Structures are given as C-alpha cells and as structure tokens.
Amino acid sequence: MNVPSGVLALRAKQQEGPLARVRLWDGSTPWLVTRYAEQRALLADPRVSADISRPGYPSSAPVNGSSTVSFILMDDPEHARLRRMVTAPFAIKRVEALRPAVQKIVDELIDDMLAGPKPVDLVEAFALPVPSLVICELLGVPYSDHDFFQDNSKTIIKRDASPEQRMAALGHLAGYLDNLLDEKLASPGDDMLSRLTERIKTGELSRREAAQMGVLLLIAGHETTANMIALGTLALLENPDQLALLRDTDDEKLVVSAVEELLRYLHITHNGRRRVALEDIEIAGQLIRAGEGLIMANDIGNRDPDAFPDPDRLDIRRDARHHVAFGFGVHQCLGQPLARLELQIVYSTLYRRIPTLRLATDLEQIPFKHDGSVYGVYELPVTWWLFPRTADRQRPRQPRGSHESDHRPGQVRRFRTVRGRRRGRVRSARRGRHRRAAQPRPAGGAGRRRPARGGGLPGAGHPHRGVTSGPIQS
Amino acid sequence: MKVTVDEDKCCGAGQCVLIAPEVFDQREDDGIVIILDAEPPEQLRVPVREAAGVCPAAAIVLSEIA
Ligand code: HEM
Ligand code: SF4
Numbered sequence: 121m122n123v124p125s126g127v128l129a130l131r132a133k134q135q136e137g138p139l140a141r142v143r144l145w146d147g148s149t150p151w152l153v154t155r156y157a158e159q160r161a162l163l164a165d166p167r168v169s170a171d172i173s174r175p176g177y178p179s180s181a182p183v184n185g186s187s188t189v190s191f192i193l194m195d196d197p198e199h200a201r202l203r204r205m206v207t208a209p210f211a212i213k214r215v216e217a218l219r220p221a222v223q224k225i226v227d228e229l230i231d232d233m234l235a236g237p238k239p240v241d242l243v244e245a246f247a248l249p250v251p252s253l254v255i256c257e258l259l260g261v262p263y264s265d266h267d268f269f270q271d272n273s274k275t276i277i278k279r280d281a282s283p284e285q286r287m288a289a290l291g292h293l294a295g296y297l298d299n300l301l302d303e304k305l306a307s308p309g310d311d312m313l314s315r316l317t318e319r320i321k322t323g324e325l326s327r328r329e330a331a332q333m334g335v336l337l338l339i340a341g342h343e344t345t346a347n348m349i350a351l352g353t354l355a356l357l358e359n360p361d362q363l364a365l366l367r368d369t370d371d372e373k374l375v376v377s378a379v380e381e382l383l384r385y386l387h388i389t390h391n392g393r394r395r396v397a398l399e400d401i402e403i404a405g406q407l408i409r410a411g412e413g414l415i416m417a418n419d420i421g422n423r424d425p426d427a428f429p430d431p432d433r434l435d436i437r438r439d440a441r442h443h444v445a446f447g448f449g450v451h452q453c454l455g456q457p458l459a460r461l462e463l464q465i466v467y468s469t470l471y472r473r474i475p476t477l478r479l480a481t482d483l484e485q486i487p488f489k490h491d492g493s494v495y496g497v498y499e500l501p502v503t504w505w506l507f508p509r510t511a512d513r514q515r516p517r518q519p520r521g522s523h524e525s526d527h528r529p530g531q532v533r534r535f536r537t538v539r540g541r542r543r544g545r546v547r548s549a550r551r552g553r554h555r556r557a558a559q560p561r562p563a564g565g566a567g568r569r570r571p572a573r574g575g576g577l578p579g580a581g582h583p584h585r586g587v588t589s590g591p592i593q594s
Numbered sequence: 595m596k597v598t599v600d601e602d603k604c605c606g607a608g609q610c611v612l613i614a615p616e617v618f619d620q621r622e623d624d625g626i627v628i629i630l631d632a633e634p635p636e637q638l639r640v641p642v643r644e645a646a647g648v649c650p651a652a653a654i655v656l657s658e659i660a
Contacts, residue, residue: 164652200605207606207625212615441613442648450605452650457608 150413156424163449178413239480251345260311273339297334347496378436384443
C-alpha cells in the first residue's frame with residue numbers, strides 16, 4: 121500500500137505509544153499525542169490550555185505575546201463568553217437556511233468557469249471564492265476587498281513568516297475590521313458585524329474584542345474550506361472510483377458521508393492542535409507535568425486504526441463523522457456547520473456539472489503547501505471536455521492533448537510562470553509518476569495513494585510539521 | 595434512557611443536532627443546546643448515544659431510568 125512518508129513517520133510513533141517527546145525549532149520538547157483516544161481526552165480536558173502566551177505552549181514559530189486572534193487562543197470562561205456571542209449564526213438550522221444562497225454562489229462560479237478559458241486554476245476561480253463570498257455575506261464584509269484579506273491571512277498561517285510579518289498582517293486586518301465596525305455603527309445592516317456593534321453599544325464587548333473576533337471569523341473559514349475544496353477535488357480525481365460514486369449518486373446521505381470522509385482523510389490542519397498543561401495530568405501511563413506542551417497530531421488521529429478501520433483508504437461510504445478534523449473539546453470548530461454545508465454543495469455540484477473535470481497538468485507539477493499550517497495546493501490547473509458524451513466517444517481518435525488546442529496562450533503561460541516561480545516548493549517531484557497516473561488504477565480501495573514524498577496527498581511532507589527532529593528519550 | 599445536558603459546558607458546535615435532531619436543538623439566541631425529548635424512545639437510543647459520544651464538550655449526560 122502506498123502511504124505518504126509523513127503518515128508513515130507519524131504512524132511509527134503512533135504504534136510506539138500514544139505519547140512521544142519531540143523537539144521543536146526552539147529546542148523545547150513537548151509531547152506529541154498520536155492516538156485518537158488520548159487526543160480527544162486531552163482536548164476535552166479543562167486542565168489543558170489553548171493560551172499561546174503561557175510558558176510551555178508549543179508554538180510552531182516564534183510568537184509575539186500580543187498576537188492573540190480572539191477566542192481561539194483563549195481559555196474558558198473568557199473563551200466561552202466571546203464564542204457564545206457569535207454561536208447563534210452557526211447553529212445547524214440557521215446554516216441550513218443558507219443552502220439555496222450557497223448553492224447559487226457555487227452554480228454561478230461554475231457558470232463563469234465554463235464560460236471562461238481553459239485550463240483554469242480551480243483554487244483561484246472556485247475554491248477560494250466560495251468560502252470568501254459566503255463569509256463576506258454573513259459578516260457583512262465587502263467581497264471586493266478579498267485580495268487584501270486573503271493576502272494577509274496567508275501571511276498569518278505561513279509557517280516561515282517572521283513574528284513581525286505576522287503581527288503586521290494581523291494589524292492590517294484588525295485595522296480593516298475596526299473601520300468596518302465604524303461603518304456598521306453608523307449604518308447597521310443584517311449581518312454579524314452589525315450584531316457585534318450592538319454588543320459594543322451595550323458594553324458587553326470592547327471595540328478591540330469585536331475587531332479581533334471579526335478577524336478570526338473572516339480568516340478561519342477561508343484557507344481551510346478552500347483547501348478542502350481543492351485538495352478534496354484532487355483526492356477524488358486520484359480515486360476515480362470514489363469520484364464516480366459521488367458524482368452518480370442520488371443519495372444525499374452519501375454526499376454527507378463523503379464530506380466527513382474527506383475531512384478525515386485529508387485532515388488539512390497539519391500543525392496539530394497545540395496546547396499546554398495547566399496541572400499534572402496522568403494519561404496512558406505517562407505523566408504530563410504542568411507547563412509542558414502538547415501537540416495533538418489530529419491528522420494521524422484521523423488515521424488511528426482503533427477508530428477508523430483500514431484508515432489509509434479513502435472510502436466515502438464509511439461512517440467517519442467521529443473524526444477530529446474540526447478538533448475536539450470546547451474549541452471544536454465553530455464554523456463546522458457552515459464548512460459542511462459548503463463542502464456538501466461543492467462536492468455534489470462541481471463533478472456533476474463538469475463530469476469530465478480532470479487535471480490539466482501532471483500531479484508532480486502541482487505545488488503543495490508545505491510551508492503553512494493549513495495543508496493544500498497553491499493551485500490546481502483543471503480542464504474538461506465541453507460536451508462530455510461526444511467528446512468521450514471521440515477521445516480515442518484524437519491525438520493526445522489536441523483537446524487542449526483551444527488554450528489561450530496567455531492562460532497557459534500564466535500557469536507556467538506561476539509554476540516556475542513556485543517550483544522550489546514542490547520538493548523531490550518524482551519522474552514518471554504521471555505515466556502511472558494515466559493508467560487505469562487497480563480495483564479495490566487500498567493502494568491507490570502514491571508514495572508522494574514531498575509532493576502528494578495529505579501528510580506527504582513534514583512528518584512532524586514544525587518538529588525538527590525525531591523523538592528523544594525522556 | 596434519560597438525557598440531560600450541561601448548558602454551561604456546551605460550545606454550540608451542533609453535532610448532537612446533526613445526529614439526533616428529534617432529541618436535540620439549539621437555542622435561537624446563542625446556539626446552546628436544548629433538549630426536545632428528555633426520555634427518547636427505544637429507536638433513538640443509538641443516535642443519542644452517538645451524539646453523546648461525539649459531543650466535543652462532554653455536555654450530554656445519559657442515564658438509564660429504572
Ligand atoms: C473545512 C473547513 C474547516 C476546517 C477543517 C476547520 C478546522 C478547525 C479546527 C481544527 C479548529 C480547532 C482549533 C483548535 O482547537 O485549536 C477550528 C476552530 C475554529 N474554526 Fe474552523 N475549520 C473550518 C472551517 C471554518 C469556517 C467556515 C469557519 C467560519 C467562520 C470557521 C471558524 C472557526 C472558529 C471561529 C474557530 C475557533 C473556535 C474556538 O476556538 O472556540 N472554521 N476550525
Ligand atoms: S454536541 Fe455538545 S457541545 Fe455541541 S451543541 Fe450538542 S451539546 Fe452542545
């Protein structure tokens with residue numbers, strides 16, 4: 121079975137035991153928690169803190185004490201006080217009511233893609249605009265500013281950004297949100313930011329808290345959902361039997377379970393959940409001391425065979441909804457109902473409306489995100505045949521690649537340039553893999569993942585994400 | 595089976611509502627869990643157990659009634 125090397129490295133640790141010491145970039149040696157059960161137990165434990173400013177917190181990069189992005193890095197009761205102010209719009213029924221609006225957004229973006237030139241970068245044309253348009257609508261943020269906030273949020277999650285760069289990006293966003301709050305105070309609309317200004321007026325929320333919360337809500341669902349759309353599409357294209365199942369089904373339940381399975385399998389928040397122990401905690405025969413850091417590697421937790429049989433297999437029919445892709449404990453993703461809705465609509469619409477969707481480049485040319493805390497692809501050039509049935513019939517008679525003769529030269533060049541610029545990020549691309557990719561894949565679920573060292577599907581790189589050396593003896 | 599919830603613990607992620615909508619809902623104003631049926635019938639035991647199992651905040655407590 122071809123399993124990415126990153127997964128194999130983490131699995132080796134998982135098999136040794138639920139907890140292991142690792143060494144971080146700053147020389148600290150927090151615990152890496154690799155098993156599903158212990159991850160859930162620790163994430164739900166009130167003796168465990170998410171406060172990045174506490175000594176011992178295992179940060180993935182140098183931090184500046186005041187760079188807190190609202191409640192995601194706070195503990196209860198402060199965390200609960202703030203989170204509850206914005207929970208109602210994410211309640212299941214409220215989110216479900218958005219289904220027609222989100223469907224419309226998705227359909228219109230697909231219309232635009234179909235009307236535009238081929239190949240197209242799915243990330244730029246579709247994966248990013250979907251969550252962006254949706255959250256802008258909910259928050260009451262003008263979508264026309266999306267370049268600005270997307271650029272800044274990319275800096276915030278970039279692993280190699282300096283603390284100064286990260287602080288600056290956060291500052292820009294906070295300033296932007298602060299201005300927007302002014303506008304909402306002057307002329308409130310029917311959106312979440314306007315609701316927050318009401319709480320500023322009653323004194324429940326300070327101006328600063330409201331702006332920070334706005335920043336969190338604006339950026340938390342962007343890269344995450346966009347990466348799930350693009351990487352999910354890539355995973356399905358690489359698993360054509362699963363893609364066919366999803367595309368051809370009338371069963372909404374299968375769409376729902378496909379979303380859960382892709383969340384589990386791709387687990388894009390590769391940095392893990394980071395915490396610090398407030399008290400001594402005994403777990404699985406180990407003693408975690410107060411002040412020691414904890415990194416819950418939820419990606420390998422999602423591939424713990426005790427929780428998910430045959431975990432390296434993408435199987436959209438399995439029951440995966442107990443996955444930890446949204447974390448666990450009181451910080452479990454606030455936006456998960458919205459993320460689920462968006463992904464259900466995307467996965468049930470995109471491949472049906474463009475049944476011949478396929479990669480417009482070789483897998484090893486695709487730049488993977490190894491340098492950020494959210495895993496995914498920087499771009500995903502895709503193309504399709506316009507008239508699927510006829511084209512399918514004609515395909516064998518056409519010389520290879522002739523269907524792409526309608527490329528606009530500019531478009532092709534753009535991809536080349538971008539790819540060239542980013543080539544450094546695609547590490548150790550393997551030669552000749554595309555030839556295998558072009559062959560029909562063997563039946564049966566297992567073994568279809570390529571070894572993907574460096575570039576590849578989830579978990580492919582950075583075995584310990586931000587962890588610079590292997591386990592040490594403690 | 596008797597179902598109780600600890601509102602103070604609930605973080606409103608809505609997992610229970612997804613799995614057992616007959617038994618759980620969320621308050622309009624703050625998304626916190628409410629119980630629709632505190633003594634759900636036999637056929638809902640499995641989803642209610644699952645909901646309690648995936649609740650990230652351990653806010654759902656199940657007990658057997660004698
Ligand atoms: C597929 C897409 C998404 C994934 C994989 C994801 C993943 C996560 C994870 C793992 C956490 C937990 C962080 C921790 O425990 O340290 C989290 C928290 C959070 N997410 Fe998401 N998320 C997604 C989409 C969204 C969306 C659409 C929103 C909407 C605005 C959102 C808003 C938040 C917020 C506000 C938190 C902080 C919750 C807290 O600390 O109480 N997320 N997310
Ligand atoms: S699953 Fe738990 S935390 Fe989430 S809404 Fe239900 S009771 Fe609250």
